[in-house]
Amino acid sequence: MIKRSAWIIALVASLAFDASRAHAVTAGTLPATAGAADPASAADRCRALLQSDYTALEDAPTQITAAELIEAGGGNPAVCRVRGYVAPQVSFELRLPAVGWNGRFMEVGDGGWGGHMFLFLCDGPVRRGYACLASDMGHQATSSQALWARGNWQAQADFGYRATHVAAVAGKAIVRSFYAKPALRSVMFGCSTGGYQGMVEAQRFPWDFDGIIALSPDAEDEADLGMRVIWHMRNFLDENGAPVFDAAELGLLHTAALERCDLTDGVKDGIIGDPLACRFDPSVLACRAGQSSRCLTPRQVAAARNIYAGPMTSAGVRISSGGMLPGSELGWGAHAGAWATELFKYALFSPTPGGGWKPSDFDFDEDYKRLGLGALYTDGNPDLRKLKAAGGKLLVIQGGNDTQETPGAIVDYYQTVEKTMGGRAATRDFFRLFMIPGMNHCTGGDGAFAVDYLRYLENWMERGKAPDEMVGAHVESSYLLGLAAGHAGSDADRIWWGAFALLDFPLDRAVPVSFTRPIYPYPEMAIYKGSGNANDASNFSSFDPTAAMRRARR
Numbered sequence: 001m002i003k004r005s006a007w008i009i010a011l012v013a014s015l016a017f018d019a020s021r022a023h024a025v026t027a028g029t030l031p032a033t034a035g036a037a038d039p040a041s042a043a044d045r046c047r048a049l050l051q052s053d054y055t056a057l058e059d060a061p062t063q064i065t066a067a068e069l070i071e072a073g074g075g076n077p078a079v080c081r082v083r084g085y086v087a088p089q090v091s092f093e094l095r096l097p098a099v100g101w102n103g104r105f106m107e108v109g110d111g112g113w114g115g116h117m118f119l120f121l122c123d124g125p126v127r128r129g130y131a132c133l134a135s136d137m138g139h140q141a142t143s144s145q146a147l148w149a150r151g152n153w154q155a156q157a158d159f160g161y162r163a164t165h166v167a168a169v170a171g172k173a174i175v176r177s178f179y180a181k182p183a184l185r186s187v188m189f190g191c192s193t194g195g196y197q198g199m200v201e202a203q204r205f206p207w208d209f210d211g212i213i214a215l216s217p218d219a220e221d222e223a224d225l226g227m228r229v230i231w232h233m234r235n236f237l238d239e240n241g242a243p244v245f246d247a248a249e250l251g252l253l254h255t256a257a258l259e260r261c262d263l264t265d266g267v268k269d270g271i272i273g274d275p276l277a278c279r280f281d282p283s284v285l286a287c288r289a290g291q292s293s294r295c296l297t298p299r300q301v302a303a304a305r306n307i308y309a310g311p312m313t314s315a316g317v318r319i320s321s322g323g324m325l326p327g328s329e330l331g332w333g334a335h336a337g338a339w340a341t342e343l344f345k346y347a348l349f350s351p352t353p354g355g356g357w358k359p360s361d362f363d364f365d366e367d368y369k370r371l372g373l374g375a376l377y378t379d380g381n382p383d384l385r386k387l388k389a390a391g392g393k394l395l396v397i398q399g400g401n402d403t404q405e406t407p408g409a410i411v412d413y414y415q416t417v418e419k420t421m422g423g424r425a426a427t428r429d430f431f432r433l434f435m436i437p438g439m440n441h442c443t444g445g446d447g448a449f450a451v452d453y454l455r456y457l458e459n460w461m462e463r464g465k466a467p468d469e470m471v472g473a474h475v476e477s478s479y480l481l482g483l484a485a486g487h488a489g490s491d492a493d494r495i496w497w498g499a500f501a502l503l504d505f506p507l508d509r510a511v512p513v514s515f516t517r518p519i520y521p522y523p524e525m526a527i528y529k530g531s532g533n534a535n536d537a538s539n540f541s542s543f544d545p546t547a548a549m550r551r552a553r554r
Helices: 011-027 039-051 120-127 153-179 193-204 222-236 247-265 298-309 337-348 367-377 385-389 408-421 424-428 453-463 477-483 491-502 545-553
Strands: 062-070 079-086 090-097 104-108 131-135 185-191 211-215 393-399 431-436 470-475 513-519 525-528 540-543
Touching: 039 062, 039 079, 039 153, 062 153, 079 153, 090 120, 090 153, 104 120, 104 153, 120 131, 120 185, 120 491, 131 153, 153 185, 153 193, 153 367, 185 193, 185 453, 193 211, 193 393, 211 453, 222 298, 222 337, 222 367, 222 408, 247 525, 337 367, 393 408, 393 453, 408 424, 408 431, 424 431, 431 513, 470 477, 477 491, 513 525, 513 540
Parallel strands: 104 131, 104 185, 185 211, 211 393, 393 431
Antiparallel strands: 062 079, 079 090, 090 131, 470 513, 525 540
């Protein structure tokens, strides 16, 4: 499983872009002619990009290294595929529809430690008419490796904030050259590290994008996330690196958590509808005298409590935003331990010349005070006034069963934004957080994870229709396995890959859906109306548990 995504117009095109955007907003949609192109000249226009000079592009000196027309095939349209880099080392690939361009530009984010391009995320958007770009974030590596960061401040700055921005600057300029007009809309889409990229863009470069979709973002900052992951590892694994819980014991915990909180949404469906409010104490499973099976040892009870609670000092002082949520127990073994180890080993602490840092070296009484060393990797600024003033829309999605990103972090961030921006209404004008019960990291899991986020964002950006409700679907695992039959890895990996990379939206009627659910902006949740098919989203309505709590206190 991979661990977990920014736009700007070239200065010379900014006035034309603003005028076009104003027209699109007035009309309520993009002009139908936005994608007009001469297919006979597409190959010529593509090759001509090689002769274009982008070396003087402000803040993003760019060189194109390859440009070729790829013919339509396999359900994909013909595209001009452009490869290049922004100096000194941010490589990118851009796919430009030869015909049928919808007037929009998208940049997709990376995953893990970057180092490669998540071009598969461009497939669906390109089929919908988007020009789409991906970058390697300024270095080459696998998503789990961070040796590139050792002493390489340029690469660290690129990963932290620069690469996403300059790639967007370059992409926008190339789009303008190819189509002889600027993009009318720009969108950022990414998950995990890609979600982090989207949050950084919202905070540092709020003029780059009209809309940002950030799934499972590394909320607050990468260093704090790394500490949360190390905390999880230290409790989930024993001194020899073996899991403290076996699969049966995790199942026991999961079942007990469901028994405690499954009905919070009014229906017993194997999903905790409001995991943030679930108060589950694993001590109910503690072994009694003479009991040796279907129970937890004192060590296991303590470990489970710590995993739910999140990082603390030895005195019990909380030093982060929380741990795993009830309902996520079956995924506790799929943590981001390798990613976090690389973070401290090569990018933050690096205590020995050989980079010999290991998770057991982290001191929870002292080392949290050193996390400021990760200042290049931060996305926790709650002051989003510039994004709001620019008219940007930020759509953030977090799965309740995510074990790669602890969901409490993004909730804590959102609550802080509300306080900073002057309340819920002032925040929801431009920023909405959606928690999807039962969803794993980015997608998959027990919940209604299949959502056409792009359609909801387009309606918000272009028609002023804010997403008061999104409808998600749970696609059957057997179908996802079939989609990803050629993908390497376990069944869980293939299900994740099918759900995240291969599902096309809107879903075809032939796609087998087990159930649908409405998803509401945080803190609202879906609650069953009490009658009708519980597998149909129309039989649920919105419930605000925080409002109910306020009424109860009166």
